[in-house]
Amino acid sequence: QSTLVIAEHNNEALIAATQNTLCAAKKIGGDITVLVAGTKCGPAAEAVAKANGVSKVLVAESDAFKGFTSESMTPLILATQKQFNFTHILAPATAFGKAILPRVAAKLDVSPITDIIGIKDPNTFVRTIYAGNAILTLEAKDAVKVITVRGTAFAPEPLEGGSAAQENAPEGDYKTDLVEFVSQELTKSDRPELSSAKNIVAGGRGLKSGDNFKLLYDLADKLNAAVGASRAAVDAGFVPNDLQIGQTGKIVAPDLYIAVGISGAIQHLAGMKDSKTIVAINKDPEAPIFQVSDVGLVADLFKAVPELTSKL
Amino acid sequence: MARVLVGVKRVIDYAVKIRVKPDKSGVVTDGVKHSMNPFDEIAVEEAVRLKEKKIAKEVIAVSCGPAQAQETLRTALAMGADRAIHVEVSGPEYETMQPLHVAKILAKLSQDEKVDLVIVGKQAIDDDSNQTAQITAALLDWPQATFASKVEKTDAGLTVTREIDGGLEVIKTKIPAVISADLRLNEPRYATLPNIMKAKKKPMKKVAAKDLGVDLAPRIKIISVEDPPVRQAGAVVPDVDTLVSKLKEGGHI
Numbered sequence: 001q002s003t004l005v006i007a008e009h010n011n012e013a014l015i016a017a018t019q020n021t022l023c024a025a026k027k028i029g030g031d032i033t034v035l036v037a038g039t040k041c042g043p044a045a046e047a048v049a050k051a052n053g054v055s056k057v058l059v060a061e062s063d064a065f066k067g068f069t070s071e072s073m074t075p076l077i078l079a080t081q082k083q084f085n086f087t088h089i090l091a092p093a094t095a096f097g098k099a100i101l102p103r104v105a106a107k108l109d110v111s112p113i114t115d116i117i118g119i120k121d122p123n124t125f126v127r128t129i130y131a132g133n134a135i136l137t138l139e140a141k142d143a144v145k146v147i148t149v150r151g152t153a154f155a156p157e158p159l160e161g162g163s164a165a166q167e168n169a170p171e172g173d174y175k176t177d178l179v180e181f182v183s184q185e186l187t188k189s190d191r192p193e194l195s196s197a198k199n200i201v202a203g204g205r206g207l208k209s210g211d212n213f214k215l216l217y218d219l220a221d222k223l224n225a226a227v228g229a230s231r232a233a234v235d236a237g238f239v240p241n242d243l244q245i246g247q248t249g250k251i252v253a254p255d256l257y258i259a260v261g262i263s264g265a266i267q268h269l270a271g272m273k274d275s276k277t278i279v280a281i282n283k284d285p286e287a288p289i290f291q292v293s294d295v296g297l298v299a300d301l302f303k304a305v306p307e308l309t310s311k312l
Numbered sequence: 313m314a315r316v317l318v319g320v321k322r323v324i325d326y327a328v329k330i331r332v333k334p335d336k337s338g339v340v341t342d343g344v345k346h347s348m349n350p351f352d353e354i355a356v357e358e359a360v361r362l363k364e365k366k367i368a369k370e371v372i373a374v375s376c377g378p379a380q381a382q383e384t385l386r387t388a389l390a391m392g393a394d395r396a397i398h399v400e401v402s403g404p405e406y407e408t409m410q411p412l413h414v415a416k417i418l419a420k421l422s423q424d425e426k427v428d429l430v431i432v433g434k435q436a437i438d439d440d441s442n443q444t445a446q447i448t449a450a451l452l453d454w455p456q457a458t459f460a461s462k463v464e465k466t467d468a469g470l471t472v473t474r475e476i477d478g479g480l481e482v483i484k485t486k487i488p489a490v491i492s493a494d495l496r497l498n499e500p501r502y503a504t505l506p507n508i509m510k511a512k513k514k515p516m517k518k519v520a521a522k523d524l525g526v527d528l529a530p531r532i533k534i535i536s537v538e539d540p541p542v543r544q545a546g547a548v549v550p551d552v553d554t555l556v557s558k559l560k561e562g563g564h565i
Binding site: 069071095099100102109110112114127129131132136139141142176177178179184186187223247248273278279294296312 | 438441457476485539
């Protein structure tokens, strides 16, 4: 076995999901090579070279990789694959990995495997379908396995204990004229990022307005938590879509998840039911969220949340 | 821009609670309400709006699957697509059909029909694969604008806003291109009764996958489809003080 991991980074640092992907690569077994491509990605390459178990880091620095477009990354990954003949190509199941890897797989005439949550053996993988309402175990028949990895399903590999050699990735003309990266705007926040937060406070339609989300931010401040929302709250216009947790939003699995005014629609539960401890605060004792919560409080959130905040 | 091709998939309706078959071979589909994949509805809506803005001249809806796929195509026609192509795939072939196979069909039809733009939903809510747009774009060597939340036609091509983790990104692509529709792109219209009636008269062509030269040999073997582990409901606490002490017990505060 030999695995190529496509690192996601912002040139300065690795994106955390790359560390989870390394864990999946270790489970597959065999040699692990990491490909770091970017405009000035030295620091990211340095960081991943320190991860235990990585045998080689391939670095590709070029303006061609501005914006990490799939159209420029794909020929680089193909050239790398041609030179080294990996049995597995892995990337995190993020917007980055999900955009690029199917394009790579198509060029290799391979059926990609999205968002795996488990590895039974080097050919057998576990993933969810129907938004987590069923678990599919499949055996991949293609010679090369092209896979995206759900970060929350694998522990992050620490970036220490190793000292992998750094080499240049295969040279080539990777500049594309098909697409041009224009700009990126990340939502600015002093809070932890939803997908990697240890604690999350999430609100639903029960909050009644966007202004009322302040109650949740106050609570989140006490817990150093990220704030999320159900699709119902997003659709009602209370908060922007990037806060959405669920089938059509983010999949999270924090240590503590506090669901406030969230009834617990199937599509929301799919995004958070792997959280270690779920707390639900809802005035409706029949709300389905109580069927998955570890601790439930049937109460008016407008009284209970401020009280909870003051007592922490 | 002359033609837009939209891919639509018939899936179990999003409001249905799915049931796993006792033999673990899949989920129960017989007698279960189906509808168009919600992300594909967004794709159809976007294509129809391009036509209404006179940016596109013709919208072609394509669906791969057994005879019932025609119901989904009729919905696309009722929403405003001009004609439909039903690519017949049934039985065991459909059970192991994956985005790679669908994308090969869409790519072939895009060339045959001289299409300038392909729009599909970013993922289907049954297999959650999120691959069809990317593979189609790769097979055609076209640019891909995945997870699109805004599409604007410019002189040079398209300006697309994409939903990425933690924010938004803007890219410019050449045309022809492939777009995958994300949730925010638009709010799909409902098909009105007069339009449903009109849709019955719109042309629908039937082709077999093998006539398009696409090999449907399975790339995976399904080992099992099972229920997810059930989470046990915990205690309901009487007040905030008890909640706080539970959080302390759990080591959360």
